[in-house]
Amino acid sequence: MAQIAQLLIPFLLLSIFLSLPLGHVAEEAGSLSRHCLENPPTLNSSYGAGSVKEIGGLKAYVSGPYHSKRAVILVSDVYGYEAPHLRKIADKVARSGFYAVVPDFFFGDPYVANTSRTIPDWLKTHGTDKGFEDAKPVIAALKQKGIHAIGAAGFCWGGNVVTKLAKTNLIKAAVLLHPSWVTVDDIKAVKVPIAILAAELDNGTPAKQLEEFKSVLSQDKVKNFIKIYPKVKHGWTVRYNDTDTTAVKAANEAHKDLLSWLSKYVKKRY
Ligand SMILES: *[C@@H]1O[C@H](CO)[C@@H](O)[C@H](O)[C@H]1NC(C)=O
Ligand SMILES: *[C@@H]1O[C@H](CO)[C@@H](O)[C@H](O)[C@H]1NC(C)=O
Ligand SMILES: *[C@@H]1O[C@H](CO)[C@@H](O)[C@H](O)[C@H]1NC(C)=O
Helix, strand or coil, X not given: CHHHHHHHHHHHHHHHHHHHHHHHHHHHCCCCCCCCCCCCCCCCCCCCCCEXXXXXXXXXXXXXXXXXXXXXXXXXXXXXXXXXXXXHHHHHHHHCCCEEEEECCCCCCCCCCCCCCCHHHHHHHCCHHHHHHHHHHHHHHHHHCCCCEEEEEEECHHHHHHXXXXXXXXXXXXXXXXXXXXXXXXXXXXXXXXXXXXXXXXXXXXXXXXXXXXXXXXXXXCCEEEEEEEEEECCCCCCCCCCCHXXXXXXXXXXXXXXHHHHHHCCCCC
């Protein structure tokens, strides 16, 4: 009897241990990462080197050469298109020769921290399915204006929208930055070259899940780049602290990886 118990106890402990992270993932699947709302931006409608235009029925911050044949759509996190850091990233993308487009997917109603409206309430009318539908006319308008190659990069909420775009032939390449609610089934349906830039500290997209993403994409022969940035939290690429040099450096590294992926797969000529 004692011998059986001795054999069983490590087994039980092991299975409890194994079930912990799994249960955790299941519980988090429907929610945002706990770091998702940290360090909210001070929105600024006049920030950036570009300007605001209407494209495909949405207002959008645009930056870079208007006559470029290549565009990148940047899909925001819940704080929307007036976030200065996001516009700074758009300006960087623009300096590489892309027409950078940051649509206002929230129609003037981004999530605002510390109001009585909770994030689940806000999400009821600002779902990523709607974001995906609203992206279609933006893409159509860009194509109509003569842009033949479009890439998309999405942050957090936007990472989920870009995952949906990556399942279609509407875009040539995708970059997900600390995306939210992306599942293995989503990744199985991805068709275009995809980069996933993930934080080591992200309860929403743990390393184990990223490994699964990698193996699914490689099996399906979809070009992919999956990188886990050490010691950073979900949100680090866009909600970094300006006065913290380590945080700025980590964000810049991600922006560089984003650009090299898009430069490689959103080509000048096809
Ligand atoms: C908003 O951005 C503009 C343009 O960069 C700048 O002049 C202004 O000071 C900013 N406003 C705030 C409140 O930061
Ligand atoms: C929101 O409230 C939290 C908790 O009280 C606080 O830590 C945070 O700084 C507040 N954020 C803003 C943007 O006021
Ligand atoms: C930003 O970084 C500076 C320098 O490391 C630090 O003093 C400050 O408290 C940080 N601000 C926030 C909001 O974390």
